[in-house]
Amino acid sequence: MANQIQKYARLSIVIVFYVFVTQLSAQTGTIKGSVVDAKTNEPLIGASVLIEGTTLGAAADLDGNFEIHNIPAGTHTLVITYVAYKPEKKNGVAVTQNEETILKFALTPDEYALEEVEVVAQANRESENILLLEQKKSLVATQAVGARELSRKGIGNAEAAVTQVSGISKQEGVKNVFVRGLGDRYNATALNGFPIPSEDPEYKNINLGFFGTDIIQNISVNKAFSATNTGDAGGAVIDITSKQLFGDRALSIDVSGGINDSATNKNFLRQDGVDYFGFANSTRPTPGRYNFPNSLDPSEVKLPLNHSYGISLGNMFRLGENRNPLSFFVVATHSSDFSFTEEKVKNTTTDGTIFQDQTGDKYSRNIHQMILTNVDLELNKHHRLAYNFMLIHVNDQYVGDYYGYNSEKFQDSETYMGFYRRQQNNDNLLLTNQLNSKWKLRKGLEFNLGGSHNYVKGLEPDRRENYLSKVNETSYILTGSNRQKRFFSTLEENDFNIKSNIKYQLKNRFGNENSFIRLGYNGRFVNDDFEAVEYYFDALSGTFPIENLKLDDLYNQSNMDAGKFVMVEGDPNSYHVSKYIHSGYVDADYQLFKKLTANVGLKYDYVDMTVEHRVQHTAPGSESIVKNYFLPSVNMKYDLNDKNILRLGVSKTYTLPQSKEISPYQYVNISFVSQGDPQIKPSDNYNLDLKWEFYPSASELISLTGFYKHIKHPIARVDKGNSAGLLTYTNISDYATVAGMELEIRKNLLNVSNADHTKLNKLTAGFSASYTYSNLEVQIANTNPKNTQLEGAAPFLTNFDVSYQLQNQERVWMTSLVFNYFSKRIHTIGSRTFKDIIEEGVPTMDFVSSYKFNKHLSVKFKWMNVLNPSYKLTRKSSTTDDKVILNEFKKGQNLSLGVSYEL
Missing domain, CATH: 2.60.40.1120 (Carboxypeptidase-like, regulatory domain)
Incomplete structure (x- = not known):
């Protein structure tokens, strides 16, 4: 009971x-x-x-x-x-x-309220308004592009994003960007303030196209330098800030599909050996055996469709009695894109005689995955710990079939006509771990400490090259003289970074917090190893049709055992790089007068870089660069009034040659061969910037910038002027001069809303233009002195965009049109009696439209490369000034439709 x-x-x-x-x-x-x-x-x-x-x-x-x-x-x-x-x-x-x-x-904006930003505020730097306000308050001149602007313009990656900034352009066929006429080696890339290494031995910076906008909160571009910047930069420091959690929780799913109009009507050729996620089979054959895992014959894809999907999620927790915010945020994406180009490839002797004249069909595919994880903890509103992990995996692959005349490649054909198939894929992986901390020791005293590790693996596995020489209209023979090749290369790099500084608030007579002194140390410790090996095959006897070519029936273990061909494994080409940079700096911000604030800094860099190389047919060698640099900088900001600002920046920086530019290793491409030069020495850069900014409102800007650079011992790529099309790198002159102007305008043409801000009718426009003058006197062996421009320096650049937004409650329609143009520029500087190779000017235009049905569901349509212009490389004859088109192709238009759902 x-x-x-x-x-x-x-x-x-x-x-x-x-x-x-x-x-x-x-x-x-x-x-x-x-x-x-x-x-x-x-x-x-x-x-x-x-x-x-x-x-x-x-x-x-x-x-x-x-x-x-x-x-x-x-x-x-x-x-x-x-x-x-x-x-x-x-x-x-x-x-x-x-x-x-x-x-x-x-x-309502508060022009004087941008003080220390806490965790919640740090996550809002996707906004165009807040980035513009930060630009206004910054002492050192900077520019930034946020996630909201990227979405509005339909921009897909960091590379396309930074080309929206005045004075920055992309050179087709060359990775990364040119800033004020200065290419890859003069720029630096960072993620959340930490340096990021390159995945490609040809370049200093990682391909910015790898960073999809799904992981980008904003990108800042610093063209004026202070003591806190890296010293190894002359064009700009490009810093990508990764996304963080907004609010208390997040969950979104994105799916899109589309076509490239040039690829869809083709039986698209896809090479063997790469799976759906882009991971390539990089297994090398057993010595003495023909057991390559990948086929020589590509397969066909009937309907190549571009597609992508992604998910992002996060949550905020409150810990302890003080309810300290702990947030995590994860983004994961996958995309696959197809494209097709019809190419023309030519090459000439100095008098304009053509020795290569081919047309090509190039079938390209890009496969891309990203994973980003961010964990952020704030303690008692005084301390902060942040951990970031990022994985980027990218596979760029293509099959290229080239037909036509080449007197150097098809010497066993009476007419020098032939067929060339090149199958290449670059399989790149970046793993990044970053830990950052911020400690307020007491009022006015702050300590920052952070570290990062980057691991890069860049593979070019099983590049396949096959040459066939033409006998008659229906028959070809396999070309001899080592024209049947397979190639493997691996780059592995470990990059450790540490940065620390202590910041002490100084008192000034104005009683504000605009004055402080900062002492810091940055260390970078890089070790990378590169190895490449090539396999050569005899030409089998017999004639073969091109239309139904079956190379696997010719090159296989049975035919090798029967003695029909011999396989030779070349000696490995390799180099090892160790680079250690110790940087100490002191800088101070001080408000001298009510309207004048100055930043003065001094940076000391100790550089110890050694490249040990072993190249086929060359004795092993080693080159070292050991340098001490003292790098002063002064930046001043004068507030004419609450809307007008004048800025002045003066600094010294340097530029180190890249590992491959020092090693005599040769890299073979379709129309050229590049080789390093162990005699290269670093450049010294002297930089001057003067800028006026006018802010009519919180979202509008007019700015005008003048800049000047003096570069001692500039490094450039030059054409050595031989039949192999050999390009090399050298200190091309005693000095180079770069000067120019940049104009930027952001304007609201229409901005009408009702009283309760539930309806909006808005039209905005942006315009930027730059003019760059560059000049140097070429001073290299076997070449008469001549004046020319810097490689990649387009004299004129312009960007224009217009966006219209119509909003009614939660329903939002937005459409944007984006236009870009660069004038002709030097692609490669000619030596001996060769004229410079010129990249002709190109206009591009993109159209983007999106509609948001409610707070959860939206769709977006993109029509990219609307004009589909021709990209051309040209060179004039040294005797007649006749212009020859060395390379020409069109990229095709991309159309896509995407759906996004957010909870």
């Missing part, structure tokens, strides 16, 4: 507790709404909405929306805050049980 009573008692307690909880929950309601800029109606991402006197609150998401649940019924006061905006307090907000209260807040 007692047990029965206890059982009923427990049941009664449960029922009472359930009724109590149910009743309690029934007495709560929800507040939801959005936070926008009062002038531009732009969503204020990460804005904080708190219920006064409680711990209840939320942060605005990517669209400025927020929701606060389980609010006790009654009347409350809301406090809305956002960095660099005036806070707002809303009294008398009524909450009714089981109902939603919908509000919209429009905050």
Whole structure:
């Protein structure tokens, strides 16, 4: 009986507790709404909405929306805050049980409120307005592109993003970008402030195209240098900030599909040995055996469709009595894109005589995966720990079939006509681990410490090259003289970085926090190993048709055992690089007068770089660069008034030659061979910038910049002028001069909203243009002195975009048109009596349109490369000035439709 009573008692307690909880929950309601800029109606991402006197609150998401649940019924006061905006307090907000209260807040920018940014505010740097405001407040001149702008313009990666910045362009066929006429070796790439190495031995910087916009919060471009920047840069330091969590939680799914109009109507050729995710079979054959894992014959894809999908998710936790925020955020994406180009490839002697004249069909595919993880912990609003992990895997592959005349390659054909098939894939992997910490030791004293490790593996596995010489219209023979090849190369790099500084607040007579002194140390420790081996095969006898060519029937173990051909494994070409850079610096910001603030710094770099190389048919060698650099910098900012600013920047930096540029290793491409030069020495760069900025509103800008650079011992790629088309690298002159102007305009042409900001009609435009003058006197062996421009320096660049946004409540339609143009520029500087190779000017245009049905569902249409222009490399004859087109192709138009769902 007692047990029965206890059982009923427990049941009664449960029922009472359930009724109590149910009743309690029934007495709560929800507040939801959005936070926008009062002038531009732009969503204020990460804005904080708190219920006064409680711990209840939320942060605005990517669209400025927020929701606060389980609010006790009654009347409350809301406090809305956002960095660099005036806070707002809303009294008398009524909450009714089981109902939603919908509000919209429009905050006004506070020109003087951009102080120290906490964790929630740090996540809002996707916004165009906040980036513009930070640019305005920064002492050192900088420019930035945020995720919102990238989305609006349909930009897919970091490379395309930075070309929207004035004075920056992309050279087709060359990885990475040119800044003020200075190419890859003069620039530096960072992720969250840490250096990132290259995946390709040909380049200093990692391919910016690897960084998809799914992981980018913003990209800053620093063309003016201070002591805190890397010393090895002369054009710009490009720093990619990875995405973080917005608000308390996030979950979104994106799927898209599309076509390249040139690829869809072809029986697309795809090489063997690469799986769906782009991982290549890089197994080398057993010595003396023909057991290559990959076929020589490509397969056909009937309908190549571009596609991508991705997911991002995150959550915020509150820890301990102080409710310290701990957030995690994960992004994972996969994409696959096909393209087809019809190419023309020519090469000439100095008098314009053509020795190569071929047409080619190039079938290309890019496969890409990214994983980004961010964990962020704030302690007591004074300390911060952040961990970032990133994996990027990219496979770029193509099959190229080239037909026509080549007197150097098809010497066993009476007419020098033939067929060449090249199958290449570059399988690249980057793993990055970063740990950053920020410690407020006491008021006015701050310590920052961080470290990173980058691991890069760059493979070019089983590149297949087969030459056939033409006998008659239907028959070809396999070309001799080692024209049947397979090639393997591997680059592995470990890159360790440490950075630390201590920052001490200085008092000034204005009583603000604009003055401080900072002492710091940065260390970089790089070890990389490169090895390449090539396999050569005899030409089998007989004639073969091109239309149904089956190379696997010719080159196999059976025919090798029968003595029909001999395989020779070449000696490995290799180099090992060790590079250690120790950097110490001191810099200070000080407000000299009410309107004048200065940054003065001195950086000391100790550089110890050694390249040990072993190249076929050459004795092993070793080259070292050991240098001490003292790098002063001065940056000054003068506020004419609250809308007009003058900036001055003066600095010294340097440029180290790259590992491959020092090693005499040769790399063979379709129309050229490149080889390093062990005699290269570093360049010294002297930089001067003068800039005027005018901010009509929080989202508008007009700026004009003048710049000048003096470069001692500039490094350039030159054409050595021989029949192999050999290119090399050298200190081409005693000095080079670069000068120019940059203009940037951002303007709201139409901006109309109703009283409660639920409807918006907005038209915006952006324009940038730059003119760059560069000059040097070529001083290299066997070449008469001549004046020319820097490699890749386009004299004129321009970008224009116009965007229209129509919003009604949660429904938003946005469309953008983006136009870019660069004038003709030098691709390769000619030596001996060769003229320079010129890349002709190209206009491009993209169209993007999106529609958001509600806060969850949206669609986006992209029409990229609308004009589909021809890309051309040309060179004039040394005797007649007749122009010869050395290379010409079109990339095709890309059309895609994507769907995004957010919870």
